Amino acid sequence: MGWITTGLIAWAVGWQTNVWLARRPKTRLTRLIIPIIFGLTLIALWECLVRGLEVKAVLLPPPSMIAVRFATSLNILWQDLVQTVVKGALTGYVMGCSAAFLTAIVVDRFPFLRRGLLPVGNFVAALPIIGMAPILVMWFGFDWQSKAAVVVIMVFFPMLVNTVQGLQATDSMQRDLMRTYAAGYWKSLLKLRLPAAMPFVFNGLKIATTLALIGAIVAEFFGSPIKGMGFRISTEVGRLALDMVWAEIVVAAIVGSAFYGGVALLEKAITFWHPSQRG
Amino acid sequence: MARLWHKFGPVLTVVIAIFVMWYAGSIALNSAWAHDKAQRAGKVLTTSELVADTMSQKKPRLPAPHQVGAEIWKTTGAMVLRGRAFSKRSLFYHSWITLSSTALGFLMGTALGVALAVGIVYNRTMDMSVMPWVIASQTIPILAIAPMIIVVLNAVGISGLLPKAVISMYLSFFPVVVGMVKGLRSPDHMQLDQMKTWSASGQQEFWRLRLPSSMPYFFTSMKIAMAASLVGAIVGELPTGAVAGLGARLLGGSYYGQTIQIWSALIMAAALAACLVGFIGILQRRVLKRMGMA
The missing domain is CATH 1.20.5 (Single alpha-helices involved in coiled-coils or other helix-helix interfaces)
Known part of the structure; x- marks a missing residue:
């Protein structure tokens, strides 16, 4: 009983603090601290409820147990991280996004291609592409190459569609101005249309970060060497070692947020002129 | 011409x-x-x-396209002709399994998304504490925990449709939250002031102004949510060990090197996605037309 009461009290205190903080004028600090308090109270509530209700560790381990497991198996986690994120996801992400970016420029140059590829691209972007994973694992083998290939295919179409849209984001007035400056295709592409496309490009890049990690992890469910986050998750689930699974998920969460955050920071630096970044 | x-x-x-x-x-x-x-x-x-x-x-x-086409015909049309449309070898059967968990997950996700969005729009504390986590939850490759959700829910005695639907729900609530928050906040000051001068209550403001003006956003995010929910259902079928569903066909095919089977399941999944998203598109056009917005 004690644990449950403690948990509920922690929850109430956390929520009240947030209510009090939210009533105060919005500052940078409150905007940062409120979600953190919310997250911490959630973790506290989780810990207390698991202990209080005596949930078995094979169903839902308490956060403290996950933290201990995380700290004691840093080696394995790091090895999995390198295999899945650095070799699989990042390689595929860079290859897929740059391929899509270049394709988008070509597509944009020829209106015929644009009118043909854009609907197809939009269609493909809505398909469950992750299903290609078993095929690509068969083609490229169990190691990271097949994971990178899955990532390439997954990020390609969202990135392509966004970039093509971005390249059309200039209005005719701006393009006319470039023409009065006697700027040719390349000049106006470099000076006007690519910069104007950047918000869209970054939108695509941000969507692609999550897709890249998902692709790399899920592809490992279809076969992998004996390391990698997807491999670890699926085997440890089989052994009911859920604390290890959660430790992998913590890693995935940290990496995912860091990846996304990194791209968002880059966006802030490059598209500083855009209204959404000035606010 | x-x-x-x-x-x-x-x-x-x-x-x-x-x-x-x-x-x-x-x-x-x-x-x-x-x-x-x-x-x-x-x-x-x-x-x-x-x-x-x-x-x-x-x-x-x-496999060449015609081989895949022949396989699809063999497992759909030909089975219907023999009156065994829902036998275990039929792709209709597997699509139905996937479709049912997709639909359930989609409905749950949409409901959760709308509820969260209303809370976020009307409660400042919730806006500031929940919204960042909603966004952060999407940077986490959540599909990774699909096997765990399935196994854990199985262990507490919940199996079948619900675990897969939970995964679909998790993937599909996010686009709905983001879209609906945007939509519910889309009425501008002028319109809100107009409601005030009519001395509309909070309820009336919600039902007559905010909700109707959020509809275009709602449908757009439902399309994304539907596609995401299908992915969730397919991935959710993997860890159950290739029993039934399109995901199971993919996994089974990859175990036994049956590439034609993988491709036919893939095409079927694509067709399913196209139908579902297309259906929402039609609904969108109908509803928005009746509301005078399209």
């Missing part, structure tokens, strides 16, 4: 190009095995023999 060409010509060209590339790819990828086989039989293949062989292998690296 020219107008028709202008509209469909480019798309048609691209689709034809895809098929040409597909055939070329299947010849290129399957020829190694064809040569290998011929060498062991002590024969040398002519070009036409080679092409014929690459398109009729039983376990090709890349």
Whole structure:
């Protein structure tokens, strides 16, 4: 009983603090601290409820147990991280996004291609592409190459569609101005249309970060060497070692947020002129 | 004619190009095995023999489109003709399994998304504490925990539809939250002030102004949510060990090297996605038209 009461009290205190903080004028600090308090109270509530209700560790381990497991198996986690994120996801992400970016420029140059590829691209972007994973694992083998290939295919179409849209984001007035400056295709592409496309490009890049990690992890469910986050998750689930699974998920969460955050920071630096970044 | 060409010509060209590339790819990828086989039989293949062989292998690296088409017909149309549309070998059966968990997950996700969005729009504390986590939850490759959700829910005695639907729900609530928050906040000051001058209550403001003006956003995010929910259902079928559903067909095919089966499941999943998203598109056009917004 004690644990449950403690948990509920922690929850109430956390929520009240947030209510009090939210009533105060919005500052940078409150905007940062409120979600953190919310997250911490959630973790506290989780810990207390698991202990209080005596949930078995094979169903839902308490956060403290996950933290201990995380700290004691840093080696394995790091090895999995390198295999899945650095070799699989990042390689595929860079290859897929740059391929899509270049394709988008070509597509944009020829209106015929644009009118043909854009609907197809939009269609493909809505398909469950992750299903290609078993095929690509068969083609490229169990190691990271097949994971990178899955990532390439997954990020390609969202990135392509966004970039093509971005390249059309200039209005005719701006393009006319470039023409009065006697700027040719390349000049106006470099000076006007690519910069104007950047918000869209970054939108695509941000969507692609999550897709890249998902692709790399899920592809490992279809076969992998004996390391990698997807491999670890699926085997440890089989052994009911859920604390290890959660430790992998913590890693995935940290990496995912860091990846996304990194791209968002880059966006802030490059598209500083855009209204959404000035606010 | 020219107008028709202008509209469909480019798309048609691209689709034809895809098929040409597909055939070329299947010849290129399957020829190694064809040569290998011929060498062991002590024969040398002519070009036409080679092409014929690459398109009729039983376990090709890349099956040709007509092989996939034949497999799909064998497992759908032909089964219907024999009156066994829902036998376990029929793709309709597997699609139905996937569709049911997709739909359930989608409904749960949409409901959760709308509820969260209303809370976020009307409660400042919730806005500031929950919204960042909603966004952060999407940077986490959540599909990774699909196996765990399935196994854990199985252990507490919940199996079948619900665990898969939970995964679909998790993937589909996010676009709805983001879209609905945007939509519910889309009425501008002028419109809100107008409601005030009519001395509308909070309830009336919600039902008569905010909710109707959020509809375009709602439908757009539902399309994304539907696609995400299908992915969730397919991935959710993997860890259950290839029992039923399109995901199970994918996994089963990859265990036994049945590439044609994988491709036919893939095409079926694509068709399912197209139908579901298309259905929401039609609904969107109907509803928005009646509301005078499209």
